[in-house]
Amino acid sequence: MDLSFSPEEIAFRDEVRTYLAENLPKRISDAVRNGTEQTKEMAEEWHAILNRKGWLATTWGVEFGGPGWTPVQKHIFEEECCRAYAPRIVPFGLNMLGPVLQAFGTKEQQDTILPRILDGTDWWCQGYSEPGAGSDLASLKTRAVRDGDHYVINGQKTWTTLGQHANKIFCLCRTDPEAKQQEGISFILVDLDTPGIEMRPIKLIEGGHEVNEVFFTDVRVPVSNLVGEENKGWTIAKFLLTHERTGIAGVGFSMQSLEEVKALARKVRRGGRPLIEDPLFAARIARAEIDLEAMKITNLRMLFKAQQQGAPGPETSILKIKGTVIHQELKDLARRALGPVAAPFPGSMTDGNIMFGPEGTSNNAARYFNNRKTSIFGGSNEIQRNILTKTMLEL
Amino acid sequence: MDFNLTEDRRMLQDSLTRYLGDKYPVDHRNKVAYALPCHDPAKWEELAELGALFALAPEDAGGFGGTGFDIMVVFEALGRALNPEPMLGAAMASRLLTKVGADQEGLLSGAVKYAVAVGEVEAPYELDQIACTATAKGDGHVLSGRKSSVYGGQAADVILVAAMLDGKPALFQVQASDAQIAGYPMMDGGGAAEVLLDDTPATLLLADAAEALTDALNAGALALCAEAVGAMEVTHATTLDYLRTRKQFGVPIGKFQVLQHRAVDMLTEIEQSRSITIKAAAELDGPDASRFVSMAKNLIGRAARLVAEEAIQMHGGIAMTWEYPISHYAKRLVMLDAQLGDTDYHLSRVMAGLRAA
Numbered sequence: 001m002d003l004s005f006s007p008e009e010i011a012f013r014d015e016v017r018t019y020l021a022e023n024l025p026k027r028i029s030d031a032v033r034n035g036t037e038q039t040k041e042m043a044e045e046w047h048a049i050l051n052r053k054g055w056l057a058t059t060w061g062v063e064f065g066g067p068g069w070t071p072v073q074k075h076i077f078e079e080e081c082c083r084a085y086a087p088r089i090v091p092f093g094l095n096m097l098g099p100v101l102q103a104f105g106t107k108e109q110q111d112t113i114l115p116r117i118l119d120g121t122d123w124w125c126q127g128y129s130e131p132g133a134g135s136d137l138a139s140l141k142t143r144a145v146r147d148g149d150h151y152v153i154n155g156q157k158t159w160t161t162l163g164q165h166a167n168k169i170f171c172l173c174r175t176d177p178e179a180k181q182q183e184g185i186s187f188i189l190v191d192l193d194t195p196g197i198e199m200r201p202i203k204l205i206e207g208g209h210e211v212n213e214v215f216f217t218d219v220r221v222p223v224s225n226l227v228g229e230e231n232k233g234w235t236i237a238k239f240l241l242t243h244e245r246t247g248i249a250g251v252g253f254s255m256q257s258l259e260e261v262k263a264l265a266r267k268v269r270r271g272g273r274p275l276i277e278d279p280l281f282a283a284r285i286a287r288a289e290i291d292l293e294a295m296k297i298t299n300l301r302m303l304f305k306a307q308q309q310g311a312p313g314p315e316t317s318i319l320k321i322k323g324t325v326i327h328q329e330l331k332d333l334a335r336r337a338l339g340p341v342a343a344p345f346p347g348s349m350t351d352g353n354i355m356f357g358p359e360g361t362s363n364n365a366a367r368y369f370n371n372r373k374t375s376i377f378g379g380s381n382e383i384q385r386n387i388l389t390k391t392m393l394e395l
Numbered sequence: 396m397d398f399n400l401t402e403d404r405r406m407l408q409d410s411l412t413r414y415l416g417d418k419y420p421v422d423h424r425n426k427v428a429y430a431l432p433c434h435d436p437a438k439w440e441e442l443a444e445l446g447a448l449f450a451l452a453p454e455d456a457g458g459f460g461g462t463g464f465d466i467m468v469v470f471e472a473l474g475r476a477l478n479p480e481p482m483l484g485a486a487m488a489s490r491l492l493t494k495v496g497a498d499q500e501g502l503l504s505g506a507v508k509y510a511v512a513v514g515e516v517e518a519p520y521e522l523d524q525i526a527c528t529a530t531a532k533g534d535g536h537v538l539s540g541r542k543s544s545v546y547g548g549q550a551a552d553v554i555l556v557a558a559m560l561d562g563k564p565a566l567f568q569v570q571a572s573d574a575q576i577a578g579y580p581m582m583d584g585g586g587a588a589e590v591l592l593d594d595t596p597a598t599l600l601l602a603d604a605a606e607a608l609t610d611a612l613n614a615g616a617l618a619l620c621a622e623a624v625g626a627m628e629v630t631h632a633t634t635l636d637y638l639r640t641r642k643q644f645g646v647p648i649g650k651f652q653v654l655q656h657r658a659v660d661m662l663t664e665i666e667q668s669r670s671i672t673i674k675a676a677a678e679l680d681g682p683d684a685s686r687f688v689s690m691a692k693n694l695i696g697r698a699a700r701l702v703a704e705e706a707i708q709m710h711g712g713i714a715m716t717w718e719y720p721i722s723h724y725a726k727r728l729v730m731l732d733a734q735l736g737d738t739d740y741h742l743s744r745v746m747a748g749l750r751a752a
Contacts, residue, residue: 001404001464002397003677009396072396096455262749276749286745290671290690297670304398318663385659386652393635393658 003300005072013076020084023049029085034360035367037208038087040165045122046087047094051118059095064102064114071307075247075299082252090162093124096240097170100187100246102229105234113189127157127171127214128191128237135383137172138181138234141214144173144188146223151175151188153196153219159377163199163212167192176231187233189225196220204373206366207345241379247324248316249299250374254292257330261285264337267358273338288329295319297325314391317384324374324381334361335368398673403459404468410445411469415476421720424584428723431578432550433586435742439480443505447473448608451486451503456493458503461511463617463676470618474625477724480587481547482591483734484510486618487611488555491566494607495600496504510551510571511615512542513608519544522557522564523606525593529558529565529599536560537594538567546734548588549578556590557608566604567597583726613688616735617679620672620691623731627665627702630724634658634706637713654709664698671695686748688740696738703728 005013028042050056058068058074069077081089089095098117101110116122142155153173163169169190176184192199196219201209228236232345265276265285268355274283300318306312335342346363349356356362375381389395400408420436427435441467442448450465452458460466466486473482485502492499501507518524527540537559548554554574556567575591601607635658638649648654668691675691678684703725707714714721732738 001400001673001677003674004446005396064697226524267620279743279746282746282749283742286742287693288743289749290694290745291667293674293687293690294667294671294694296675299396300396300667301670301673305398315666318666321659322663322667382656385656388662389652392662393649393655395635395638395647395655395658 003297005076006066009072009076012073013080016077017084019053019055020080020086023053024084024086025049026086032087035363040123041163043087043090043165045287047120049091050057050089051120055394056089057094057098057118058089059099060114061102064098064110065118071139071159071303074298075303078247079255082256084255090123092126092166092170093122093168093172096126097124100170100227100236100240103239104187107226109189111226121168122168123162124168124170125160125163125166126190127160127169129159131158131213135380137237138185140172140174142173143169143177144171144175144186147220149223150220151223151226153188153190153216153221153358155216156213157216158211158213159201160201160212160214161210163192163214163243164201164209169214170227172233172237175233176219182234184231185233185237186230187236188221189227190216190219190221191351194219194221195325204370206363206369207342208366208370242273242312248378249295249319250327251292251296251299251323254295254323254327254330257334258285258289258292259325261288261330261333261337264334264361268339269335270339276351280331281337284329284333288333291322291326291329298322314387317379317387317391320378320384321375321381327374328368328371331368331371334364338364400464400468404464406466407450408445408468408472409612411442411447411472412475414441414445415472415478419476421477421702421723422549424479425479425596425717425723426535428477429580431580431586433578433580433584434480434550439508440505441622442480443503444458447482447502448485448489448505452493452499456489457500458489459496461489463495463614463679465616466618466679467621467672467676470621471625474530474622475625475629477584477626477629477727478721481508481510481550481586483615483618484508484545484551487511487615488553490614491555491600491607494610495566497600499683507552508547508550509553509555509567510545510547510553511587511611511614512545512548512569513557514544514735515541516543519733520611520612522742525557525559525564525572527556527558529560529597530566530594532594532596536567536597538569538592538597538600539594540592542590542592544734545588545590546554546592547586548576549580549586551576554590555600556592558592558597560599560602563603564605564608565599566601566607568600569595569597581730583730584723590608607654610686612735613679613684614740616688616692617672617675619731619734620668620695623695623699624665624669624672625729626724626728627661627668627699630702630706630721630728631658631661631665633721633724634709637710648709657705657709661702664701668695668698685744689736689744692736693738693741693745696732699728699732 057066063070130140144151144153171188175186196217198215199212202211266274268275341357342365425564449458450460450469453461529536554569556569557564574595576588605700641648671691671694675687678687713719
């Protein structure tokens with residue numbers, strides 16, 4: 001038993017820390033710290049900075065331009081990025097499609113698509129969920145019908161995150177309606193400027209625009225845009241889900257949130273004393289901190305196992321369930337710490353001289369509501385429980 | 396980073412687990428755990444021969460372990476078997492004897508049974524509210540007061556007692572035969588004692604013992620956490636077996652999602668418990684031991700109660716019976732929270748750190 005990083009890993013951590021301190025623009029980290037909506041330009045700027053260093057495609061093989069990191073190095077990098085308030089890397093091209101193409105794509109697909117992901121030419125988004133296919137993804141109905149050298153796609157995708165910035169989308173489409181649900185699905189790449197595609201924004205609970213619905217009407221896509229074999233898309237979908245699992249616990253983000261809550265509870269005064277001296281509030285912070293401390297070790301234990309076995313196991317669903325619950329609790333505390341001052345709709349106070357609560361907290365209520373998503377997306381926590389029931393409990 | 400046990404610790408864990416499984420099954424445990432002396436003296440000797448006690452002390456104190464991880468390995472094995480032997484007192488006493496540099500061959504060989512008396516009726520956990528007093532008399536000291544919930548006290552030969560000397564908590568050694576000891580079996584098995592001291596002769600081991608006592612209490616709390624992890628895993632596994640085999644409405648009840656998801660939540664909390672116990676074990680000899688031990692004891696207090704109550708509920712009536720082992724596991728899991736600081740006590744220690752930071 002040894003919980004510490006090796007000297008090499010510590011040297012790596014210091015290298016990352018120094019690099020972030022010197023290269024992450026303060027303008028960008030301030031925006032992340034204050035929870036203001038991150039712009040497309042900001043993401044692209046940060047991606048370009050990391051790409052110059054060769055640290056952008058952390059999940060890619062070395063032969064495709066990845067840094068060749070171990071799972072522990074990836075973890076250290078993610079933690080340091082959180083610590084420095086770097087923007088999240090937009091995952092759809094880099095951490096989802098990239099690994100899929102490396103595992104299932106043709107040489108040509110790899111050669112043409114991967115470089116464009118790296119240099120930011122393309123912004124990919126994800127066409128998985130449908131109005132009638134959420135947790136039961138395999139029931140998806142969007143049809144792709146072969147017509148000569150093309151597929152003709154009809155249907156509707158939804159919850160397409162940051163689709164408003166994208167020029168490409170990867171989709172799961174039904175290519176064989178007669179086959180068993182999971183066996184008639186194909187993974188198809190689509191140019192968003194193809195005629196017949198309409199993207200509409202979905203306004204979220206807190207008022208933000210983060211996700212979209214995408215409508216396909218007789219959209220013609222070259223057959224060469226198929227990834228892997230026709231009707232074998234479900235295998236790719238499952239592969240992709242395991243790739244979504246690196247950093248699934250969100251420990252770094254929860255550590256950020258914990259520090260924010262503590263700082264806030266020291267600043268805010270309630271009944272003549274700092275809120276952090278209110279035993280009821282302090283108890284909730286302490287409990288969340290304890291759960292997070294345990295989560296850090298649970299995360300490392302599973303990382304260690306993944307490093308030994310070569311791949312993360314089904315037990316990582318535990319990270320998703322507990323990690324999201326802890327993060328949501330911290331976001332709740334950040335909202336509650338402000339009390340009634342959390343209420344003004346963000347941006348509604350037009351008189352800049354009237355401050356409500358400490359700087360950077362005006363959207364704490366919005367962030368609380370926005371973060372209810374984490375226990376729903378990427379396989380809801382109930383789906384994670386179903387996975388664990390089958391794989392770990394064998395019930 | 397390495398979450399594997401060392402070869403030595405794995406062998407110790409294996410041999411303890413095998414011995415307890417073969418020679419100390421729950422039905423035997425139940426025969427001895429609920430009546431004085433609340434343990435089995437012959438099996439105590441065998442456990443000592445296996446090295447369970449030697450593992451609690453470092454090499455320079457005559458043992459072959461003594462770290463947080465050694466305590467973790469021993470007590471997890473004890474917890475899996477729901478073992479009632481007075482190991483907790485030995486673990487805490489060994490920490491104290493190591494700190495003061497006293498000989499502990501008797502303790503490690505199992506020849507002399509130790510208990511540690513810190514808590515009192517009105518201050519079960521707090522070191523700064525000890526009322527028991529020490530007075531110099533002749534060459535030594537005498538102690539007066541009542542020590543409460545002294546785990547293993549019903550079977551102890553020697554009791555290490557915290558008493559106030561010149562305004563500070565000091566550490567004394569008392570022969571059990573010199574004190575009035577009221578031993579009793581506990582609701583969850585195993586024994587404890589109220590120790591009544593009335594000008595009882597005592598040997599001073601350490602005059603300013605707050606730090607050493609804190610360390611011993613931390614080690615004891617860590618031991619309880621590890622014990623709980625072992626007991627929780629068995630409780631969970633037994634519950635899963637039951638969910639697979641018990642049929643109602645024509646199907647195994649484990650097919651019902653309402654039970655599946657609760658069984659997953661138990662698993663999640665057990666993994667979290669194991670994690671925080673590993674963390675506390677790693678930090679036991681570091682500057683933040685109290686903070687991490689308190690985190691562990693708080694989380695495990697919550698998790699152990701959840702696992703116990705859910706195991707009973709998901710089993711239904713059978714887990715309400717004395718005959719079925721889970722009832723005993725559940726009692727242990729619930730009651731160990733009140734030993735050496737409960738969830739609220741340890742939460743308040745973590746909260747104190749929030750204000751200080």
